[in-house]
Amino acid sequence: MTATALPTPGGAPGARSLTTRGKAGDRVLSTLTTVATVTILVMLGVILVDIALGGAKVISWEFLSADPREGMTAGGIFPAIFGTVALTLLMTVAAVPAGVATAVYLSEYASRDALLPRLVRVCIANLAGVPSVVFGLFGLGFFISAVGRGIDRAAFGGRLTYGQPSLVSAALTLSILTLPVVVVATEEAIRAVPLELREASLALGATKFQTILRIVLPEALGGILTGGILAVSRGAGEVAPIMFTGAAYFLPSLPLHLNDQFMNLGYHVYVLATQSPDVDRTKPLLYGTVLVLLVLTFLLNLVAILIRLRTRRRLRAGA
Amino acid sequence: MTANVSTDAGRNATRPASLVHRSNWPERLAEGAVKGVALLSIAAVVLILLFVGKDALPVLLDPEVQKEVSFSSLFAPIAGSGFMWQPVSLTPKYNIVPLLVGTLKVSAIALLFAVPLSVLAAVFVSELAGKRTREIVKPAIELLAGIPSVVVGFFALVVLAGWVQRVFGTEHRLNALVAGLALSFAVCPIIFSVSEDALRAVPDSYRAAALALGSTRSQMILRVVVPAAAPGIAASVVLGFGRAIGETMIVVLASGNAALLGWSWGTSTRTVTATIAQELGEVVVGSPHYHVLFFLGAVLFVCTLGVNLTGERIVHGMRRKLGGGS
Numbered sequence: 001m002t003a004t005a006l007p008t009p010g011g012a013p014g015a016r017s018l019t020t021r022g023k024a025g026d027r028v029l030s031t032l033t034t035v036a037t038v039t040i041l042v043m044l045g046v047i048l049v050d051i052a053l054g055g056a057k058v059i060s061w062e063f064l065s066a067d068p069r070e071g072m073t074a075g076g077i078f079p080a081i082f083g084t085v086a087l088t089l090l091m092t093v094a095a096v097p098a099g100v101a102t103a104v105y106l107s108e109y110a111s112r113d114a115l116l117p118r119l120v121r122v123c124i125a126n127l128a129g130v131p132s133v134v135f136g137l138f139g140l141g142f143f144i145s146a147v148g149r150g151i152d153r154a155a156f157g158g159r160l161t162y163g164q165p166s167l168v169s170a171a172l173t174l175s176i177l178t179l180p181v182v183v184v185a186t187e188e189a190i191r192a193v194p195l196e197l198r199e200a201s202l203a204l205g206a207t208k209f210q211t212i213l214r215i216v217l218p219e220a221l222g223g224i225l226t227g228g229i230l231a232v233s234r235g236a237g238e239v240a241p242i243m244f245t246g247a248a249y250f251l252p253s254l255p256l257h258l259n260d261q262f263m264n265l266g267y268h269v270y271v272l273a274t275q276s277p278d279v280d281r282t283k284p285l286l287y288g289t290v291l292v293l294l295v296l297t298f299l300l301n302l303v304a305i306l307i308r309l310r311t312r313r314r315l316r317a318g319a
Numbered sequence: 320m321t322a323n324v325s326t327d328a329g330r331n332a333t334r335p336a337s338l339v340h341r342s343n344w345p346e347r348l349a350e351g352a353v354k355g356v357a358l359l360s361i362a363a364v365v366l367i368l369l370f371v372g373k374d375a376l377p378v379l380l381d382p383e384v385q386k387e388v389s390f391s392s393l394f395a396p397i398a399g400s401g402f403m404w405q406p407v408s409l410t411p412k413y414n415i416v417p418l419l420v421g422t423l424k425v426s427a428i429a430l431l432f433a434v435p436l437s438v439l440a441a442v443f444v445s446e447l448a449g450k451r452t453r454e455i456v457k458p459a460i461e462l463l464a465g466i467p468s469v470v471v472g473f474f475a476l477v478v479l480a481g482w483v484q485r486v487f488g489t490e491h492r493l494n495a496l497v498a499g500l501a502l503s504f505a506v507c508p509i510i511f512s513v514s515e516d517a518l519r520a521v522p523d524s525y526r527a528a529a530l531a532l533g534s535t536r537s538q539m540i541l542r543v544v545v546p547a548a549a550p551g552i553a554a555s556v557v558l559g560f561g562r563a564i565g566e567t568m569i570v571v572l573a574s575g576n577a578a579l580l581g582w583s584w585g586t587s588t589r590t591v592t593a594t595i596a597q598e599l600g601e602v603v604v605g606s607p608h609y610h611v612l613f614f615l616g617a618v619l620f621v622c623t624l625g626v627n628l629t630g631e632r633i634v635h636g637m638r639r640k641l642g643g644g645s
Contacts, residue, residue, distance in 0.1 A: 025537035036439030105357035123364045129627035131565025133592045137616040141370035209349040237467025240567040266469040301465035305458045
């Protein structure tokens with residue numbers, strides 16, 4: 001009678017065969033899926049172990065704190081670490097407030113089916129799918145050529161100041177790339193805040209904005225933090241969007257102004273790996289740089305995933 | 320006042336009742352500001368389209384640029400040299416067919432490895448694994464997505480390429496197979512998460528019904544759960560493809576970057592993304608080469624946009640269907 005509900009292929013014995021053949025099928029399926037899962041985990045493990053072993057030999061206080069020497073074959077990578085941190089901090093300053101505000105709009109102000117919030121959602125989803133190299137083209141065309149040159153003409157009498165690759169244009173480019181990460185994490189967290197809390201706040205006479213600012217956002221802080229951390233981790237590892245918008249291979253001084261160029265861990269790896277004339281001499285340094293980059297992004301990611309797991313478990317326990 | 324609140328709550332039950340109609344300018348200002356910021360994401364997409372498009376269009380419209388390159392010369396074989404991408408030469412040749420083929424070839428190899436592995440892993444995590452295993456495996460696979468692509472590319476360049484050459488004896492050390500394998504690392508987490516979500520969205524009543532009718536677990540999974548989640552699994556492959564064609568740093572480091580036309584997996588290959596990444600830094604702003612690179616970017620943008628929209632649409636359709644059915 002319920003045969004129609006089950007998509008049994010025509011001619012197959014169907015649900016009747018509860019025989020040894022069925023049990024064998026169970027075993028085959030569970031073996032296959034386990035092997036696939038283990039393969040993916042082994043891939044992850046092999047990359048991590050190889051880079052940890054290769055990099056650990058190189059990491060030292062000097063490597064982390066000194067400038068590169070002898071054409072990048074000796075010394076340290078401090079300027080690249082500094083540049084990466086400066087870049088991601090600046091990116092966070094732009095991406096997190098914008099992302100949180102977007103999430104607040106989507107979950108607190110907009111009604112679910114209206115055209116505008118739906119359009120915002122589609123755009124966020126698409127921003128997340130735009131290839132990172134296209135962000136690089138956009139940063140060059142928009143932040144540097146259009147906006148930067150415009151500012152130079154208006155405020156600096158045409159002297160090249162912001163109309164060239166710089167820390168600020170790379171950071172803004174990255175902030176658009178990481179915006180969806182912040183929005184998605186924040187919205188999830190805001191939606192998890194119980195309705196009763198908002199109702200209680202409103203019933204006590206608080207306005208909607210007061211409720212959002214003092215009840216909803218503090219309750220959702222864990223999720224916002226997760227989003228921020230994931231964005232930093234993503235931004236710290238991206239190379240394609242910054243290679244035309246501000247990253248430089250070698251600079252004699254640290255970037256101290258918004259319109260300075262900067263060194264960056266990922267870009268350092270890329271240039272060293274593709275354009276070095278002497279690969280064997282740079283390989284140890286490369287491993288070290290990759291390990292620093294990996295530790296930076298990976299630890300941040302791990303922290304974010306753990307926070308998220310804990311919040312989700314708490315939610316499920318509460319529901 | 321109270322009546323107002325209750326009707327508002329009735330109309331929109333998922334949202335707390337608000338004091339909407341009280342005229343209160345700081346409230347309105349705050350709402351306006353929040354809304355204004357939310358519109359930035361729309362502005363961003365529009366601006367990307369405008370500013371990448373602006374520098375891509377001269378390829379089709381500007382007569383100066385068209386002396387060197389035209390729409391037909393981008394795709395049709397050039398007399399004497401055939402399909403050739405050779406932007407830096409006495410007579411530059413901008414035929415993008417080798418690059419498009421390169422991108423498709425590398426992406427296809429990546430999907431060939433990533434799809435079976437990730438879908439099977441998703442079945443394992445969603446249907447077969449115990450709770451504790453699931454809580455370790457799922458975040459671990461998501462962590463794979465957190466490895467920067469330049470790191471994966473570096474690993475492919477230094478380690479994987481050597482392994483592949485030893486096993487397959489390929490002609491070039493860096494080739495489409497190495498790039499495709501490395502790319503599958505980046506694609507696996509996407510296919511896995513979207514597939515796993517799709518499998519979990521299948522209501523438990525389906526499983527209970529199948530088991531109650533006497534099917535074994537494997538029959539239940541293969542004939543009920545997987546077919547019900549099939550659109551979501553298809554969407555995961557589509558989204559994985561979108562990620563694969565847009566990935567840059569992995570292919571720059573691992574593919575060898577020679578723009579040779581051909582479907583062989585063992586030869587050095589150049590993709591669209593790698594071409595932009597490697598050439599834009601050295602090109603004269605406003606030159607035909609510059610505009611062709613933006614044109615490639617625009618093609619890439621439009622392709623990924625289409626691919627992602629398709630994927631999203633399938634996912635939403637399936638969710639609505641399963642949600643309505645249970």
